[in-house]
Amino acid sequence: MTSCHVCHNPAITPVAVDTRPPRLVSSDARPVEGTVGYGYCDVCGTLQKLIDRRWRDVSDRVYDTYDINHQSEGAEPKVFGSPFGDGPRSQVLLGLFLENAQLGEEGRLLDVGCSNGNLLASFHALRPQWRLSGSEISDQWQSTVLSMPGVDAFFVGREIDYPESYDVISLSHVLEHIPDPSAFLQRLSRHLTPEGRFLIAVPDLRQNPIDLVIADHCTHFDANALMNVLDKSGLIVDTLTAEGLPKELVAIARVGTATEKPTPYVVRSSLLDLCEKYLALLWDVTDAARHAGQTSGKFGLMGSSIAAVWLAEELGSSVTFFVDEDRDRIGSHLLGRPIFGMDQVPEGATVFIPLSVNVAKKIVDRGRKYPIHFVYSESNRPDTN
Ligand SMILES: [Zn+2]
Missing domain, CATH: 3.40.50.20 (Rossmann fold)
Structure with a gap:
């Protein structure tokens, strides 16, 4: 029996897919051999891949050969029809962020899971005086990212002890890959300045059924599930929207004070x-x-x-x-x-x-x-x- 990787409930309900399991695709859109299990936690309501040896094998294989946006030689996908404009995805995401969070002309941003640096490049165009850092599990994009204007650090690894604090930590399509996402966010919270904010984007399962077949996604979020993870991480959510980017949820969150109440959940179908x-x-x-x-x-x-x-x-x-x-x-x-x-x-x-x-x-x-x-x-x- 595998436990819930969000709330650690030891008895998670397996979802019956064994008669006809769907084929798997990696988050960088390549076919993946093998199958994984799905589970639902009755306690916290999270739908997840079972974090067992099968899932770890599959996701390790995906990351070993990760090739982001290979269909367009690394260029990020474009977004059309968002209330925050049309254009490359990270530009639209940052448009949403700047409309909902006051950012000064100077500051420090850490982009966790920065891959080839698309978000860092978009951010530099908006706030050229900010000092930018990127972080990834491999050194594949290290030299690319370090050569970008405004970037002065690149960190490699899974559990990094960052040497400084940041006014913004961005996690664009990261949280859905991470087992025990609340523990991960709690560790990162220690590297936020007192006024610092997280900018978080994850796929929204309710808008996007295909998220289920993405092999390396271990949490299938909806707004409730994301709110639950952020709450368990001790964060207060100032913005959470499914309207900013197609098929995505975007949250802006910060470390809460002892007297602040978490945002109530919206009850939806299980x-x-x-x-x-x-x-x-x-x-x-x-x-x-x-x-x-x-x-x-x-x-x-x-x-x-x-x-x-x-x-x-x-x-x-x-x-x-x-x-x-x-x-x-x-x-x-x-x-x-x-x-x-x-x-x-x-x-x-x-x-x-x-x-x-x-x-x-x-x-x-x-x-x-x-x-x-x-x-x-x-x-x-x-x-x-
Ligand atoms: Zn749970």
Whole structure:
């Protein structure tokens, strides 16, 4: 029996997936061999991967060969239609942050899980006088990040004793990878200045069922689950929103004083029910896509990220190309197949959209002028309630 890695409840409820476990994809959108277990904690309500040898083996393999944004040679994905503007993801995230937190012209920022430094570069453009540090589990991007303007330190390792304090510690898509995230945040809290703040972004399972198949994600957050982890870490949440970035939750939090009350949770449907519903939804999507592939001579998938890679692995050789609207990705290859723009799709081809009905409808609208037969699954409706 594995215990809950958030509240340490020793009796976690396994989620039954053994009859048809979904294939796994890494968070950098590569196929992953192997399977993992899922568990739900009745005490704290967290949905998680079982932190056992299987999960550790799978996630270690993912990190050994991590290749962020390989579909676009390292360029980060772009965000469209956010209330905080359009553009590279980290720019939009920082736009949200600056609107909700007062930051002076000078200060220190530590970006934990900085990878190739996209967030540090975006932050430097907004606050050029700040001193920036990055931190990663490997030294893969050390020289890249240290050569960026404003950056004066790069730390390597999993449990780092940082030599100074920071006005901002950012964790963009980090917390979902970390077993026992509250213990991790408590250690980091000691490196915040008294007025310092965390900027935290994680995937939102309620907006994004595909998060379940991401092998190296060990917590599948919704707003409640994130609030719970931040509360257990002794943090007060000043902002928590699912509206800033598509399919993500963004929180701004600080170390609370003894008299401050934690923010009350919003009660929502259980993540155990949601997980079972989403696994069924993923199989509906697979079946709809398989049918579309069998009835079409030329068949491709919309997108070049996690959902497209996952579905291509499930379907096999019927998928002959991918389609993307991001100019940084068009012309590259994924899983040995080309990534086309909509204007390059062979005439009369079928393109399956493995995304929610709302998103799929917008894509179909934008692609109306091309001779593409778009298909999506009507049951792909994430439950944001
Ligand atoms: Zn728990």
